[in-house]
Amino acid sequence: MNIGEAARRSGLSAKTIRYYEETGLIAPAARAENGYRDYSDRDVHKLRFVRHARGLGFSVEECSQLLSLYQDKERHSSDVKAIAEQHLADVEDKIRELQELRNTLSHLVTCCHGDNRPDCPILEGIAEGPEDQ
């Protein structure tokens, strides 16, 4: 099937599929006589795998490793788990960071009257910066 059909079935855009091929995340597709890329159901399956992994927030590099492991029937599940645990830890760090951010922002927003006068605790809060400096 052509790239458009593979895109439809995998949920990725044709652009993205070409990009993944160019950067080596997926193997170069077979080519039909007219030079068009030609995808099999297996290829689409791999593309869907990558899409789901990206949807879980794995980087393209991590997706590459996960895809290799997925295709390696001799893999150790510990290798997969290590990648996932690291990513999970990263996500948890990011959540904590954003929660702190949210707390600060929501405090500032609550303090600001939001009227047509110029005095604004938000701007003052930004100007002062975090206290621990």
Add this chain to the structure above:
Amino acid sequence: MNIGEAARRSGLSAKTIRYYEETGLIAPAARAENGYRDYSDRDVHKLRFVRHARGLGFSVEECSQLLSLYQDKERHSSDVKAIAEQHLADVEDKIRELQELRNTLSHLVTCCHGDNRPDCPILEGIAEGPEDQ
């Protein structure tokens, strides 16, 4: 003072300060006779403001608006509040998104034995994708 000193005092890197100038976030610095950028304490104060705003996750574009409002003594605090509220909403969306991600990931990680055998619920989970498809 030179850019290095302004960098030290503002907590930004010299590279970043030049970048902010180039992209119009901050006004072009005055120049000394030798062509070096020359910063005043007021300039450093603005740079610190921008650093704090960036630290709160505001985009450079938003920082630009906030800095304008900061310098506008006729501002309406409602304009500031609108920017902050929008950003807060974005942060909250992002937190929810990451929390869902974390839940899925932590479920998968828990299910995986993480030993030297190949069977791996993480890879299976990725291959299947979210159920609602």
Add this chain to the structure above:
DNA sequence: CTTGCCCTTCCAGTCACTGGAAGCTTAAAT
């Protein structure tokens, strides 16, 4: 006078795409 740090500009790279131009092939509509 040379060492070493600071400053200048400009170019390239990051990450993961996305958009668009220019030029093919193929399929459908007239």
Add this chain to the structure above:
DNA sequence: ATTTAAGCTTCCAGTGACTGGAAGGGCAAG
């Protein structure tokens, strides 16, 4: 048969917010 439309190809450029590095000039100390 012709024309249009869609789909495919490659390549180049842009996104955001920097960061790194090269090439070259300024400046103070040893």
